[in-house]
Amino acid sequence: MSDHEFESFFPQSGSIDMQDQSSAIDQGVIDQLTAIAARYPQKRSALMPMLHLIQAVDGRVSPRGIAVCADLLDISEAQVSGVATFYTMYRRRPAGKHHIGVCTTALCAVMGGDALLERVEQKLGISAEQTTADGLFSLERIECNAACDFAPIMMVNWEFMDNMTPAKAEQLIDDLTAGRPVASTRGPQLTSWADSERVLAGFDDGQANAGPSAGPASLAGVQVAAQHGWTGVPGPISPTDIESAAAKPKAATPKAQPDSAPPKAAAAKPAPQPASVEAQQATPEPKAEVAQPTPEPTTAVPKARSAKSAKTPKEAK
Numbered sequence: 001m002s003d004h005e006f007e008s009f010f011p012q013s014g015s016i017d018m019q020d021q022s023s024a025i026d027q028g029v030i031d032q033l034t035a036i037a038a039r040y041p042q043k044r045s046a047l048m049p050m051l052h053l054i055q056a057v058d059g060r061v062s063p064r065g066i067a068v069c070a071d072l073l074d075i076s077e078a079q080v081s082g083v084a085t086f087y088t089m090y091r092r093r094p095a096g097k098h099h100i101g102v103c104t105t106a107l108c109a110v111m112g113g114d115a116l117l118e119r120v121e122q123k124l125g126i127s128a129e130q131t132t133a134d135g136l137f138s139l140e141r142i143e144c145n146a147a148c149d150f151a152p153i154m155m156v157n158w159e160f161m162d163n164m165t166p167a168k169a170e171q172l173i174d175d176l177t178a179g180r181p182v183a184s185t186r187g188p189q190l191t192s193w194a195d196s197e198r199v200l201a202g203f204d205d206g207q208a209n210a211g212p213s214a215g216p217a218s219l220a221g222v223q224v225a226a227q228h229g230w231t232g233v234p235g236p237i238s239p240t241d242i243e244s245a246a247a248k249p250k251a252a253t254p255k256a257q258p259d260s261a262p263p264k265a266a267a268a269k270p271a272p273q274p275a276s277v278e279a280q281q282a283t284p285e286p287k288a289e290v291a292q293p294t295p296e297p298t299t300a301v302p303k304a305r306s307a308k309s310a311k312t313p314k315e316a317k
Contacts, residue, residue, distance in 0.1 A: 016061060016081060016092055023064035024057050033072055036202060044073045047083055049201045051090055056197035059094040088143070089158075089200075096131045096138035098176050099193040100124075101155040103145040111151040112165070117141060119166035120154075123173050136177065138193075149217035150185070157196040159184035162215060187211045 033053060037046040047069060054065030061084040070077045084090045091099075102120055104113040121127055124137050131138040145153040150162035154169060161172065162185040175182050182190045188210035199205050225232075 016063065016066070016085065018063050021063055022058075023062045025054070025062075025064050025068060029053070029057050030068060030072070033068065037072055039202070044075055047073060047075075047080065048087075051080075051084055052197045053201035053203075055091055055095070056194045056201060059194070060091040088140075091138075093129075094131060094135070094138075095193050097136050097192050097194075098190070099138045099140065099157055100173075101140040101142040101145070101158075102128075103142040103147075103151070103153045103155075105142070105144040107148040108145070108152040113152040116152050116154065116164055116166055116169060120169050120173070123170050137173070150215060156182075156184065156190055157193045158200070159187045159190060159196070161185055184211060186213065186215055 033050050036050050036053065037043040040046045050069050050072075051061055051065070054061055054069065058065055066077050066080045066084065070080045073080075085092070100120060102113060102117040104117055117128065120139060124132055124139060126132055126137075126139055128139050128141040142153075142155065145155055145160070147153045147160055147162065150160070152164050154161040154164045154172075156172070156176075161168075172182060176190070184190060188205075188207035191205075195205060224230075
């Protein structure tokens, strides 16, 4: 065993706080959960958006929320808890009004993600996976935000904040603390983590088209293609295309004729071995060799000849 032990950045990721039984789930919330389940042919498929609504109401996946989801979906609480503890977007402890995530994986780490996280921790006075005493901020170390072209990345209430620096992060926190409006880099104006969780549960907040959907770095390849006149593959196949292809008569496949079959490859013959010097001396040199017909042309391997059996043109006369 080495002296180095792996240190998990998510020590509480597999547990639900069963001691905290507080909950704001009422009949109105249960009706909303029921409506979510009704959207799916198999209602158990609604579990993930239902858990997002639980978080919007209770600030976390609560024991009460687990029990309600299990009851509405006719599954066990263990099954609900298994999903809630598998995905890191589900909170095991109460989140703040604004939930900040800092990516420290791969490219973000190379571009300063760890320094960014350290500055945010100092600014908020908490460590990753904790919530400030006033409940205004919670902080999380993110394992890849899938936005490497804008590294280092921060997320606030699941909205992207691109190309962040420690100074930018401090200014962002100051603005949110003061209640000043803050817009995400490629999305809408920030509201709250609970509002974002309702959107993930399937409730429209009217901001789907707010902000640009893609930044310059993401569009660079498209712009280069446009400059060179490059085109991509055809678009998705439509039902009409499928029907047209099915209605089109198929061409008859011609049967192979017996004489059209490819000739069989001739078996490879072993290369002749060179004869000994005595055998070559006893065998007279043939005047001419007549080529014998073979099924397939082969490359003849000449026999080795000794210096004694070789004749000069003068001797041949």
